[in-house]
Amino acid sequence: MLIHKGSKLLMIGDSVTDAERKRPVGEGRGEDIGKSYVAIVNALLNSACPEEQIRVINMGVSGNTSRDLVQRFQTDVLDLNPDWLTIMIGINDIWRQFDAPLRPEVHVYPEEYEANLNHMLELVKGKVKQTVLMTPVFMERNRQDEMRAALDTYIAIMKKTAERHNAMFIDVQSAYEQVLEHMHPMNIAWDRVHPNMTGHMIIARSFLKAVGFHW
Template sequence: MKLSQGNRLLFIGDSVTDVGRERPVAQGTLFNRLGRGYPHIVSGMVNALHPELGINVINTGVSGDTARRLAARWQTDVIDLHPDWLSVMIGINDVWRQFDSPCEPEQHVLLDEYESTLDELFTRTCPLLSGGLVIMAPFYIETNLQDRMRAEIARYQAACRRLAEKHHAIFVDTQAAFDRILQSRHSSFISWDRVHPNDVGHTALAMAFLRAMEFDFEA
């Protein structure tokens, strides 16, 4: 496993990461401070199977965030918290606002801005990480590849792959994790709106993250 003794693992993102986490900074295992999503599940798995490591999981997800809004709070919600490992999942709202708010272009974060914003943040932050960077791609829980939002999300996923290669980061293909479930279940089995996962979806995200981190599920 890539995590080591005493590591601080910080998750940042939008509502999929937030999921009711404590403010201003959610960390630790007491009273479900991390919310009800995949950071909570990751913390539970890591600290149940490897309690000797003392991994401190931190959640600074904020519902509604785009890459632009993420950048505005990066100093306080990432840099100032001194993580060893940083996991970033952002992009759903960057795409979604283009479809649910088409008449409000000021809310849209198009692909070029999305990629350049994250590139700048990662360039600034990676040298500060003693562990490393994890890039979890945005997703859309939809099997129809011709669906306009699914097709647009794919372009942002490709940007995440490019950024992972450039910054020598670990890439987590969240779409593949959901597509596997969608081979036998309808999207409503995972999410009511194809964006916000239920407990099954968050477990899939947590497992995808842990596999990418070479977590030993048999420990």
């Protein structure tokens, strides 16, 4: 597995990551780590390879955009000194353009999204062993849907940014679409954004496959 023994893995993002995690830092007993893919990753690492002693921290905040992550990056990432960092962000950057169209001040357009991702990766350069960019997801089969089409633009930006900074890139949206060939999106997320446990497992599985985790 690519994550070395004794590593601290910090996973940051929006509500898909958050899922009721503890404040100020999402780790500890019970459900302190939340109920998202982060909890699944933590449980699988602890159960399948406890000898590796990998520490998993959830720093998701519901409603966050990439702009919000930049604003809290010092306290919620750099000050916690992770060895590995995953960033899964962007769906609210897109969503606010559709559910709050008359509030342009909360919109994060592609140019700013790219700048925010670049800024965060510059901040961790030389400070973490590996940064992982995980695509935002939208559970919609129709690629002509306006919001689904916008997602492709943001995913392309994330992929380009990952390549620029030698970060790992995980296309979670593609993993979702493989599953959506066999079930309706509402069977994974009632609002096409917030996943149920099946959806969270898809995210966790995508990450763990990418880092070489084996049962």
